[in-house]
Amino acid sequence: xxxxxxxFALLLVGIxxxxxxxDLIKIILSLGIMGYSVNLMIILFAYKKDAGYAILVKDAVSxxxxxxxxxxLILTSIVIELGITAMLxxxxxxxxxxxxxxxxxxxxxxxx
Amino acid sequence: MTLQNRxxxxxxxxxFLVWLALTSIRDLEEVVAGLLVAALVSAIAxxxxxxxxxxxxxxxxIFSAIKYLFKFLWEMVKANLHVAYIVINPYLPINPGIVKIxxxxxxxxxxxxxxxxxxxxxxxxxxxxxxxxxxIYIHWIDVLSKDVEKNTKSIGGKFEKLLTEVFE
Amino acid sequence: MIxxxxxxxxxxxxxxxxxxxxEKDNWAIVLSILAVISLLALALFxxxxxxxxxxxxxxxxxxxPLTICLVQDAFSMYMLVIVNLIALTSLMFxxxxxxHIAAEGAWKYYALFMLLVTGMNGVIATGxxxxxxxxxxxxxxxxxxxxxxxxxxxxxEAAFKYAVMGSISSTLILLGIGVLYSATSTLTMANIxxxxxxxxxxxxxWVGALFLAGFGLKAAIMPFHAWLPDxxxxxxxxxxxxxxxxxIKALGVYVMxxxxxxxxxxxxxxxxxxxxxxxxxxxxxVLLALGQWDFKRLLAYHSISQIGYIILGFGLANPLGILGAxxxxxxxxxxxxxxxxxxxxxxxxxxxxxxxxxxxxxKILPVTSFTSMVASLSIAGMPPFNGFxxxxxxxxxxxxxxxxxxxxxxxxxxxxxxxxxxxxxxYGFRGENKIEKPDVGASRGMKSAMIILAVLCLVxxxxxxxxxxxxxxxxxxxxxxxxxxxxxxxxxx
Amino acid sequence: xKQTEGMxxxxxxxxxxxxxxxxxxxIYIIMHGHLSPGGGFAGGVIIALALLNVMLAYGGNFVKRWxxxxxxxxxxxxxxxxxxxxxxxxxAMGGGFxxxxxxxxxxxxxxxxxxxxxxxxxxxxxxSMGLFVVVWALSIFHLDKGGK
Numbered sequence: 039x040x041x042x043x044x045x046f047a048l049l050l051v052g053i054x055x056x057x058x059x060x061d062l063i064k065i066i067l068s069l070g071i072m073g074y075s076v077n078l079m080i081i082l083f084a085y086k087k088d089a090g091y092a093i094l095v096k097d098a099v100s101x102x103x104x105x106x107x108x109x110x111l112i113l114t115s116i117v118i119e120l121g122i123t124a125m126l127x128x129x130x131x132x133x134x135x136x137x138x139x140x141x142x143x144x145x146x147x148x149x150x
Numbered sequence: 151m152t153l154q155n156r157x158x159x160x161x162x163x164x165x166f167l168v169w170l171a172l173t174s175i176r177d178l179e180e181v182v183a184g185l186l187v188a189a190l191v192s193a194i195a196x197x198x199x200x201x202x203x204x205x206x207x208x209x210x211x212i213f214s215a216i217k218y219l220f221k222f223l224w225e226m227v228k229a230n231l232h233v234a235y236i237v238i239n240p241y242l243p244i245n246p247g248i249v250k251i252x253x254x255x256x257x258x259x260x261x262x263x264x265x266x267x268x269x270x271x272x273x274x275x276x277x278x279x280x281x282x283x284x285x286i287y288i289h290w291i292d293v294l295s296k297d298v299e300k301n302t303k304s305i306g307g308k309f310e311k312l313l314t315e316v317f318e
Numbered sequence: 319m320i321x322x323x324x325x326x327x328x329x330x331x332x333x334x335x336x337x338x339x340x341e342k343d344n345w346a347i348v349l350s351i352l353a354v355i356s357l358l359a360l361a362l363f364x365x366x367x368x369x370x371x372x373x374x375x376x377x378x379x380x381x382x383p384l385t386i387c388l389v390q391d392a393f394s395m396y397m398l399v400i401v402n403l404i405a406l407t408s409l410m411f412x413x414x415x416x417x418h419i420a421a422e423g424a425w426k427y428y429a430l431f432m433l434l435v436t437g438m439n440g441v442i443a444t445g446x447x448x449x450x451x452x453x454x455x456x457x458x459x460x461x462x463x464x465x466x467x468x469x470x471x472x473x474x475e476a477a478f479k480y481a482v483m484g485s486i487s488s489t490l491i492l493l494g495i496g497v498l499y500s501a502t503s504t505l506t507m508a509n510i511x512x513x514x515x516x517x518x519x520x521x522x523x524w525v526g527a528l529f530l531a532g533f534g535l536k537a538a539i540m541p542f543h544a545w546l547p548d549x550x551x552x553x554x555x556x557x558x559x560x561x562x563x564x565x566i567k568a569l570g571v572y573v574m575x576x577x578x579x580x581x582x583x584x585x586x587x588x589x590x591x592x593x594x595x596x597x598x599x600x601x602x603x604v605l606l607a608l609g610q611w612d613f614k615r616l617l618a619y620h621s622i623s624q625i626g627y628i629i630l631g632f633g634l635a636n637p638l639g640i641l642g643a644x645x646x647x648x649x650x651x652x653x654x655x656x657x658x659x660x661x662x663x664x665x666x667x668x669x670x671x672x673x674x675x676x677x678x679x680x681k682i683l684p685v686t687s688f689t690s691m692v693a694s695l696s697i698a699g700m701p702p703f704n705g706f707x708x709x710x711x712x713x714x715x716x717x718x719x720x721x722x723x724x725x726x727x728x729x730x731x732x733x734x735x736x737x738x739x740x741x742x743x744x745y746g747f748r749g750e751n752k753i754e755k756p757d758v759g760a761s762r763g764m765k766s767a768m769i770i771l772a773v774l775c776l777v778x779x780x781x782x783x784x785x786x787x788x789x790x791x792x793x794x795x796x797x798x799x800x801x802x803x804x805x806x807x808x809x810x811x
Numbered sequence: 812x813k814q815t816e817g818m819x820x821x822x823x824x825x826x827x828x829x830x831x832x833x834x835x836x837x838i839y840i841i842m843h844g845h846l847s848p849g850g851g852f853a854g855g856v857i858i859a860l861a862l863l864n865v866m867l868a869y870g871g872n873f874v875k876r877w878x879x880x881x882x883x884x885x886x887x888x889x890x891x892x893x894x895x896x897x898x899x900x901x902x903a904m905g906g907g908f909x910x911x912x913x914x915x916x917x918x919x920x921x922x923x924x925x926x927x928x929x930x931x932x933x934x935x936x937x938x939s940m941g942l943f944v945v946v947w948a949l950s951i952f953h954l955d956k957g958g959k
Contacts, residue, residue, distance in 0.1 A: 049493070056486055065482060072489045079493065083500035093848060096919050108499070111448055113852065115492055118455045122485055124945050125462050129478045131952045136471035147472050161831045168832065172839050179921040187838050195831040195861070262824035281820045322908045330895050336888040379906030 041082055048075035062130040062140045066123060073119040077112045084108040153203070158196035165191045202257055214315040221312055226271055233272040236292065247293040248277060251302040253284050254310060260317035261286075267309050274305055320364045321375045321388040324398060324439045325453075327353050327360075332432035339425035343417070346425035350432055351409055357435070358402040365395040370793050372807035374445070382809065383509060389445035389808055392793035396644070397442045397572050400651050403774075404563045405435050407767040408556040411659050414761035418666050419468050419554060427467055433460040434560065438568040445808060447495055448505045451488070454536075454569055458484050461565060465553040476552035483545040487535035494528035497521065508808035511581040522582055529577055530591065537570020539629060540599040543622050547606075550618035551671075555662020558614060562621040563655035567647055571628055580797075580804040584635055592633025597724050599626030600731035608738050613661045613671045613746065616738065617654065620697065623731060624650045630728060631712040634719045637795055642711030644794045648778060649704040653696040656771040660690040663760045663768070668753065673742060677751025685765045687747040689772040694743055696775045698736035704778045711782075816870035826868040833861035837939070844931040845924040851931035855938030862943045871950060880947065887940040894933045897926060 052075060055068030084105035092106035130140070137145050165188035173180045236244060255261050258281075265276040265286060275289040288305060295301065331353035339346045368390060375388040409431065416424050437457025444450050462484070466477035499505060501521045502513040514522060535542035546566075550558050578588050603623030610616035628650065631643025663686045664679070665671050679687040696703035699710075709732055716725035760768075781790050797804070817823060837857035844850030866874045874880075901910035909926075916923030 049489075052489075053486065056482060062478070069482065069485045069489075072486065073492075076489050076493045076496065080496035080499070083496055094918075105503075107505075108496075111496075111499075114448075114452060117852070118452065118459075118488075121459055122455070122462075122481065122488075124949065125459060126478070126481050126485075128949060128952075129462070129466060129474055129481060131949070132466070132469075132474045133471075133478060135952075136474060145475055145478075147475060165831060165835050168835055169839065172836075173843075177920070183842060183921055187835065187842070191831050191835045191838065195834045198827040198830055201827070258820055258824045259828075262821050265821050276821070279820050319902075322902070326895055326899065326908070330892060333888045333891040333895070337885060337892065375907070377908050378901065379910040 042079065045075050045079040045082065048078070051075075060142050062133065062142060062145075065142070066126045066130065069126070070119070070123060073115070077115060080108045080112055080115075153200060154197045157198070157200040158192045161196040161199050162188045162192040164199075211316050214312060218309070218312040218316055222267055222309065225308055229271045229273050233291065236273075244291055245293050246289070246291055248287055248289050249293060249296070249301045249305075250298055251286050251288060251306050252298060253286060253302070253306055255284075255313060255318070257317045260313050263317070264306060264309055264313055268305060319375070320360050321373070321390050321443055322377075324357060324360060324443055325388075325436060327357055328432045328436040328439065332429045332436065335425055335429040335432065339428075341422065343424040343428065346428040347409075347413055350428040351406075353432060354402060354406045354409055354435065357439070358399070358406050361395060361398040361402050364390060365392070365399050366789070368392055368395050368793070369789070370796060372804075374808060374810075382506060383504060386449050387445040387506060387808070388443045389507075390443070391797050391804075391807065393572075393575075393644075393797040394442050396790075396794045397568060397647075398439060400648055401435070401438050401442065401564045401568055404560060404651050404655050405431075407655065407659075407771055408560050408563075410763045410767040410770075411559070411662065412554075412556040413763045415555060415662055415666055415764065416467075427464070430460040430464050430467070431557075431560075433457075434464065434565075438564060441568055442572060445507050446505050447498065447507050447510065450507075450573065451491060451495055454491075454573075455488060457565065457569060458488070458536075461557075461561065464557045465549050465561075467557070468552075468554055470552075473552045476548040480545045480549040483535060483542075487532040487542070490528050491532035494525045494532060497528070498525050501525075506808075507576070507581055508805045511583070511802065512805045512809065514582065522585065523587075526578070526582060526585075526588055529574070530588070533570050533574045533577070534595070537566050537574065537625055537629070538622055539570075539595045539625065540602055540622070541595075543599070543603070546622060547615050547618040550621060551612060551614040555614075555658050555665065558618075558662070559655035559658040562618065562658060563651040566621065566625060567628075567651065571625065571632075571647065575632055575798060579632075579801055583801045589633045589635045592629050593721065593724055594633075596626045596628070596630030596633055597727045599623060599629065601626075601727055604731050604734040604738065608734060608741075611673050613664065613673055613676075613742065614658065615671075616673075616742065617657050617661060620735065620738070621650075621654060623735065624654065624697070626731070627709060627712055627728065630724060631715065632798075634712075634715050634721070634724075636715055636719050637799055638711060638718060639715035640798050641791055641795050642708050642715055644791055644798070645704075645711065645781065646708035648781070649696070649708050649775075652771055652774050652778060653693040653703075653705060656689060656693040656768060656775065657697065659764065659768050659771070660686050660693065663764055667756050667758060667760065673746040673749075675751065676746045677749030677753050679747040679749075679753075682753060682755050683760060685768060686760060689768040690747055691743065692772040692775055694739035698739045699732045700736075702779055703775055704781075705775075707779055707782045816872060818868050822868045826864050830861050830865055833864065834858060837861065837935075841931055841935045842921070842928070845927045846919060846921070851934030852938050854931075855935035856942060858935065858939040859942035859946075862939070863946055866943075866947070866950070871947075874947075880944070883940045883944055886936055887944060890933050890936040890940070894930065894937070897930060897933065901926070 049072055052068050052072030055071065056065055059065050059068060084107070086102070086104050089102045089104045090100050092103040092109075133145060134140060139145065166184050169184035169187055170181070173184065175181060236242065253261070253264065255264060261279065261281065265279055268274050268286070268288060269276045273291045277287045277289050279286050286306065290305070294304070331349050335346045335349055370392065373390040374382070375390070376382060377386045377388070412427065412431070416427050420427065434457055437453045437455075437460065440453030441450055441457065444453060462477050462481045465480055466473045498510060498521075501517055502510045504510055504513065531542065538546040550561050553561060578584065582588065600623050603619050603621070603626060607616050607619035607623065610619060624646070628643045628646050631639045631646060634640070661671060663683065664676065667683065668676065670676065692703065696705040699706045709728070713725045713728050716722070716728060780786055837854045839854075840849035840857060841851055841854030844854065862874070862878070865877070898909040901912050902908050904910060904912035906912065911925040911927070913925040915925050
């Protein structure tokens with residue numbers, strides 16, 4: 039039970055960072071922390087007590103395996119996060135070119 | 151045979167051997183696939199491995215390499231004991247600093263092995279290298295002197311002679 | 319067999335565009351328009367052949383609990399028709415507009431656009447909840463890039479804000495999917511719906527809260543609306559039309575309705591939340607819009623308000639309310655896209671979005687100002703345009719369901735909408751500024767896109783005529799009302 | 812000290828000697844994706860890292876001379892198109908999108924599992940080229956042009 043609570047705490051750390059930090063790069067890192075905490079949580083959902091890894095091995099019969107599906111889901115979501123992070127970094131670089139700063143409080147041409 | 155093609159041939163042979171080690175020869179499929187993969191790897195990344203001609207014969211160089219290995223291990227044991235002595239000494243007699251040494255080696259690979267050997271030896275750590283001036287900058291835990299020639303002899307000199315035989 | 323092609327065609331078009339187009343964007347335009355026309359034809363054909371049936375497509379020859387399935391029923395086909403219709407007009411509008419804002423590399427726009435269409439079609443067609451997440455991310459990813467496509471500082475700023483908010487909401491949705499999977503051990507939506515009543519009912523509330531926040535942010539319902547005005551007003555005009563017209567519906571409203579009605583079984587507590595949030599969105603959106611002088615920003619705030627009507631209609635959860643909401647989905651897509659095209663055409667030719675700097679547009683841009691008149695009347699709810707009927711149905715349904723308070727706020731919101739669009743017409747298109755006639759006018763593609771949508775604004779009122787309604791809107795309402803019927807239809811038991 | 816492109820001689824030499832090994836290992840992971848852990852994605856990432864290793868050690872200009880970036884772009888988009896073509900081929904052979912229409916063969920042999928090894932290779936081409944091109948695109952921004 040404690041691991042789920044710790045995962046949730048990590049998620050909250052990420053949300054806190056994404057909402058309060060002023061630096062673009064720190065915001066991107068916070069989003070990464072959020073994503074990792076959720077990935078960790080879903081991997082933990084697959085855990086089964088005293089279970090082996092879910093790989094078919096030659097000449098070995100394993101009946102008790104962990105759930106392999108969340109691993110596939112996590113691989114997909116990691117790829118998605120990679121893409122989004124690259125996108126955010128590219129946007130941050132472009133913003134730096136335009137505004138000469140990474141400080142989000144100074145990037146305020148849009149209002150209202 | 152040009153240098154690049156020789157490099158490709160070497161990469162091909164090495165790749166094939168490594169592939170056989172990875173897959174542990176089970177059936178013909180794996181061996182055929184290994185030949186194809188080795189050809190592919192040598193086509194993509196083959197031209198990097200060998201970039202310069204060596205003067206000595208290959209057998210002689212292998213002997214020198216083995217000799218160098220033992221020499222290096224011996225130096226490492228000595229340096230280990232020295233550093234261990236410094237660590238357990240209650241007065242901690244250290245005098246850290248960065249020193250410059252000269253080297254006579256010319257080949258890239260020789261320089262790399264020399265600097266990595268210096269880094270692996272406890273007490274010394276390569277910080278930077280200037281290949282044009284043949285200078286290596288080293289962080290030393292116990293700087294004994296500020297003389298470049300003397301330092302060259304005590305840090306790099308012990309490896310240099312054998313490395314010349316291996317790589318030049 | 320039609321269903322997978324709705325996803326394959328735009329995806330293939332996207333990659334072929336990156337492969338074959340060089341410096342010029344001619345091939346990209348041809349390919350993407352061909353792809354979207356075929357998509358629209360497929361969607362229309364399957365919408366009219368579906369009726370009250372449900373067809374399942376199982377991927378890669380496996381059977382349902384093991385595979386990703388695509389579900390074809392009246393609701394998903396209805397949404398697909400809307401998406402591909404707006405995509406077609408948006409592409410027609412894009413050709414000149416994108417050449418205007420980006421001199422080189424315009425083919426990238428079409429590749430991203432096809433990815434956006436792929437994502438939305440996938441979200442609508444899929445019957446697997448994780449696959450839904452993946453397609454949603456494809457759509458959002460291309461949207462982030464498209465919002466920033468113009469390369470101005472404001473656009474990067476808006477895209478960054480949008481991307482940060484979008485990532486947060488996606489993470490919450492992923493967490494919700496994970497919790498749902500751990501509770502039910504399946505990802506097929508119909509199976510989840512079948513298993514949910516047998517387990518602890520608390521799970522539904524936790525997951526519902528996560529999904530409400532996540533998809534609510536995508537739909538820009540009131541407390542989660544902050545990103546919308548920036549992103550929708552900064553994007554290039556055809557993309558604003560896609561975002562406001564269909565993206566927030568496909569990714570937000572459609573998915574919410576699927577999950578909360580067909581999977582969770584339309585719980586009363588979520589219906590109440592929908593009604594309250596919808597009403598708040600109507601009022602706050604329209605009040606914020608009233609004070610705007612930036613044309614596109616005003617339209618973006620109206621999107622919040624109009625989405626409020628749709629959410630209110632779904633929250634009422636009686637057949638009439640859902641009918642109104644479903645009808646308003648189509649109507650809002652039509653007139654909001656049209657209004658964004660008008661704004662884009664004005665911005666391209668006059669170089670301004672400020673209503674105070676416009677004037678005597680009826681002389682300069684006759685087609686634009688005439689179609690904007692149609693769209694304004696339509697969004698403000700004037701008969702005989704389509705907006706009137708859908709809003710009327712929602713308001714009548716609110717009274718019928720015993721919520722006269724919500725009906726009152728909806729009427730008030732409609733009046734404010736009228737006021738705000740009278741401002742647009744009075745100061746913007748029929749303003750007093752005397753502006754010289756510019757050299758270039760709207761191109762043929764732009765004009766035809768606007769005229770098509772203006773005609774559809776009028777024609778789509780006919781959907782409410784009983785004979786036509788029974789083959790178009792009623793099957794959609796049946797799918798949504800027939801909550802747990804989704805399970806039997808999909809699983810075939 | 813003279814500033815040359817890329818990193819110091821030591822890194823360059825080590826990269827030179829090890830890049831073929833990284834590529835080989837990536838290909839091994841791809842080819843045995845249906846027999847052991849790994850597969851197209853993991854192997855593709857390893858191959859992309861080999862390319863990135865060269866890029867970091869030797870600098871961008873060297874990589875531009877070594878490989879044709881436009882060609883890598885083309886590999887990336889065409890591999891996605893080929894993937895879809897494989898899917899449609901599955902439909903044509905009956906069984907649905909991406910159906911496994913080749914004979915499955917024997918378990919634990921290199922030539923088995925039908926279309927999965929082929930799809931692994933296609934995915935690895937997509938992933939490796941995509942990842943490399945993304946980092947390449949980010950690296951050609953010039954941040955020092957901005958700044959105060």
